[in-house]
Amino acid sequence: MIQRGLLITTNNIATLAAFDYSKVKVGKRPTVAILSTGSEIVDIGKKPGRDQIRNSNSVMLKVMAEQCGAVAEIFPIAGDDLSNLRSQISNSAKGKDILIITGGVSVGKYDLTKAALIELGAKIFFEKIQLKPGKPAVFARLGKTLVFGLPGNPVSAAVTFQLFVRKAIMQLQGSSATALKQGVAVLSSNATAARDRDTHLPSRLETDENGRLIAVTLRSQGSSDFVGFAQADSFVFLASGKAAQAGETVDIVFL
C-alpha cells in the first residue's frame, strides 16, 4: 500500500508507523542551484533603475524547488556579459543535480544563456518550445547537471518551473508521480490560446452550486503580472489556436 516511489504525506505517514516502519529508505533530495541573469535585475534591498526590476525569481524558485523536496541554493545575479555569465554558470552548476537559470534566454539581441551553455560544452536538448508562456525555454545538460533556462518574466518562470523543473526534481528523487494531477473544469470567461503555441493560463478554481469545478483564469497584464498569479492553484490548457467560451469544459492541471 506504500510502494516505492510514493510520496510520504501527512495522510500516509500513520500507515508507515502502524506497520512498524520506524526508518524507511527515501530518495535523496536533489540539489538545485538558482541563477538569475541580466542587467535589468537588481538584488532585493537595492533600488531598481529605469527598466530594472528586483530579483523576485530567485526566492520564488527556491521555495518552489524546496516544496518539491529539493535543497536549493541561490547564487549572485549574473550580468549580461558572456564571459561573466559563462563562469557563473560553471561555478553554480558545480556538484548540483539541477541548475535553473532565469532570464537571458530571449532578451535583447543575444540569447546569452544558450551561447554561454554552448561555449561551456553543454548538450542542448531543446531551445525553443511551442508553449505560451515558455517559448524561449532551454533544456540542456552540462556535465552531470541538468540545466533549465527559463524566461525572466516571473509568471513565465513560475509556469515553466511547474511544467518542466518540478518533474525533473520529482524524477531525481525516485517519485513515481512526476506529473501534476489533471482534470476537467468549466471556464468562467472566454479564453484564447496563442495562435501557434499551446497555452497554459494560470487560474483559480471554485465550485458552483451544481458541483461543477469552475476555472477562473487570472487576468494578467502580461507575463510579469505575478500579483494575479499569487492566486493560481491550476493551469487551464488550451491547444494552439483554440478559443474556448465561458461555460465550455477545458483541460486543467492542479498545482
Place this chain on the structure above:
Amino acid sequence: MIQRGLLITTNNIATLAAFDYSKVKVGKRPTVAILSTGSEIVDIGKKPGRDQIRNSNSVMLKVMAEQCGAVAEIFPIAGDDLSNLRSQISNSAKGKDILIITGGVSVGKYDLTKAALIELGAKIFFEKIQLKPGKPAVFARLGKTLVFGLPGNPVSAAVTFQLFVRKAIMQLQGSSATALKQGVAVLSSNATAARDRDTHLPSRLETDENGRLIAVTLRSQGSSDFVGFAQADSFVFLASGKAAQAGETVDIVFL
C-alpha cells in the same frame, strides 16, 4: 495585496520580493505538544500484544501540526493510570501553546483524559460533540495552554485535527484564513450520516468529462482504517440523519 494575516506561499513570495520586502514580520510559530495515551498503544519498534496497536497518531499529528506552521514535539506514551496521566499532561503542556492528547477520551470505563484535566484545574469548554467522527473530543484550557483531547482512532484523530486543531494553530499565528476551503461536489456513491451526529466522510476528489467535481468517499472498515484515509483530499459533510444518493450534490471541505 499582501495583507496582514495572509499566508506567504510559493505563489506570492515573488510579490514580496518585487516590492522590496526583504524582511517581513510574521506570526510566531505556535508550539504544540503531542501526547498519546492508553495501554493499548505501544511505541513504533515494539511488538504490539493482543488488542494493542502501534503509536501512529503521534507522528501523524506532528507532521500535520508542522504543515500548519507549528513547532511540534512528541512526548512519551502515557499509561492508563490517572495519576501518571495527570503528571504527563502537566509536564507536556508546560510552556506550550497547544497540547494534543489522543486516546483516553472514551475508551473503557473511565474518561481518563477529562478526569485528569479536571483534577489539574483545567477549564473544559466542551467535552462531547455531535460529530462523527469526533464524538468524545474534549477542548479545554490548562493555564495558558489550549488542550485538545482527540479520539484514539487514527482516522478520527486526523479528522478532528483538521476540524479543530488546525484552526487553533492558524489562529495563534495570526492567520486570517483559519477555515478550510469549502465547495460543492457530486457524490460518486450513496452516503449516510449518523442518525444523531453531523458527519464528515473522508473523500478523494476527481473531475468527470463535464467538469463536475466528483467526491469518492473512501470506504472505511471503521474509524481506524487509515490506509483508506491516506488518499483523502477532502471531507464530504452530511448533516445528522441525512442520506445522499450517488449523483447528488454535497458540501465538501478541501484539505
